[in-house]
Amino acid sequence: MRAKSDQPLAGIVPKLLAWFDRSARTLPWRTAPGVGRDPYRVWLSEIMLQQTTVPHAAPYFAAFTTRWPTVEALAAARDDDVMQAWAGLGYYARARNLLKCAREVAARGGFPETEAGLRTLPGIGPYTAGAIAALAFGERTPAVDGNAERVFARLLAIKEDWAAAKKRIALLARDLVPEDRPGAFAEALMDLGATICTPRKPNCAICPVAAYCRAFDEGEAESYPIKPEKIARPERFGIVYVLRRGGYIWVVRRPPSGLLGGMLALPSSEWSETRQDAAAPVDAEWEVLGEVRHVFTHFSLKLDVWFAETPDTDLPEGFWTSEDEIDGLPTVFAKAAALAGLSARRKR
Template sequence: MPAKLRSITEPLLKWYDRHHRTLPWRSPPGEPRADPYRVWLSEIMLQQTTVAAVKPKFEAFLARWPSVEALAAAQDADLMAAWAGLGYYARARNLIACARVVTAAGAFPETEEGLRALPGVGAYTAAAVAAIAFGEQATVVDANVARVAARLFAIETPLPAGMAAIREVVAEITPADRPGDFAQAMMDLGSAVCTPRAPACLACPLSAACVGYASGAPETYPTKLAKAAKPQRYGTIFWLEDRGAVLLVRRPPKGLLGGMRALPTGPWAAEPPGLANAPEAAEWRMLDGTVVHVFTHFRLELALAVGTAQRHSNAGEWWPIADLDSAGLPTVFAKAAAACRRAR
């Protein structure tokens, strides 16, 4: 092993052996590779979501669907409801599609290339599953790994353009032995030590090899271009109540929050629509204040309208208000429902 590689991998893996996070989808350091179903499920859940938010959801999923075959047999609506709160709902649709492909094939592919062909499995997820579950010397780069690598080698190219250089150096330092542990060690180091602000360099096992630390300003890496302001959209959410139940609708299967139960709302537009998209005639009352939710590509501000149904229509599902938490509403609709219930 080249001296440069050894100066990074050996202290990092020794640190990981002592300080690794205990997570329900991981095997302990140095032990047999983790179950690919658990690794894949966790990696899909962890996209744009914190470990703290994922742990209880992961455990609930595993209790309900303990294998990829069980998940493949799930009803789409049940899966979407169980996913509520994790956001980025296209992941849930791809999750069940992938489970069905894997079940039909009899097992997960064991290579990064084969994993990349599965529905909803991108370059990062394929590399993570290949390394952690199958021991392939794959280049695993999430946000934590990117930050560690950018500081370790003082990569000055701003993100996202700098990701190419980051991937190159991570590929160089990823060992053939214990590549899964190495990837998870880099993740844990970025989470606990090499943090975005005030990195704990004196506690870092790689400080002796870190160019960013030697520069005296490791927190300046990785550099990022200024983000453009997100577009603003508006809408109205309608709380239509009748005899202790509220009207819920199913969003179209494709698109944002596709297939999820939701409170009725019209299109989200550049100007506030008021009552233009009400689901039916009612004596609507606009509530004071709005609900704001920020998606990846835009900021959404929603006015709230409450009313009592004049007839118990068949426009959607009439869900018992007392049991609304079981409907699996996406976060934006759950926030709106909570505001409407408080104002009733």
């Protein structure tokens, strides 16, 4: 007997668009149907969503677009202000690329209007270029992110090597993009992946394209995509020092390149692969408050948090800053400050 899912996959396009017209998510960076999309807002939202969820990105998006409503305004911003506004989103190299890109766009007089042109900008890869080109400029081009890849892997029950599968999905998606509504197709795939064809427990019973889905036919939706096993992240260890005097706290500027490059930080020991013997940077009544953990892309970090009140001691490098500035520190240091009871506003 012929399975339902042997129907040509092109049939998903009208089904998906009709479902999207009924069920599209309301998101801060979207506009009402028929209203043109600002490439700046599409770009900014996509860069933020590369590293966090919609609920976490939404207040950052609102804050950025209120303070810097255009790409030209962002291009003219001070580096420190942007880095501080980005704090808590992580991956600070992206914030630096964000500024670099904004300045290049401003210098060019606006965003390029094609996927190929957009890909020449710093920090813009194939997915983001496709999303901006399709959503803001109506180019018939795909925007295939992890959500869309998962949907296609399930629709086709792809069992082949994941690297080869991704290439196949990219080609297929390019063929399927409808001439008249490329942006809606991209967002429909994003929404389907985010709300129905979720990584765990996909809700196939209400899926608009279930009739085309081979993984659903097999009763194995959740088994796809089949990806190579992830290698466990190595661990690193260190000590972070919270040194306080009155309403001030000691901070350092990290080296300009490398992890968290150029950011303000709390002083810390080296982050090494094994626990080091405890060493205090200056004489003080140090108290060990506990441990904070943070996961970076290539390793996970455990930092012991040491705290001291000091009447007159400075460290060799760095400076005192008001406790009010602590919320602008990268998340790993804000966690340490919170453990010392210094950051009530930020809870992660």
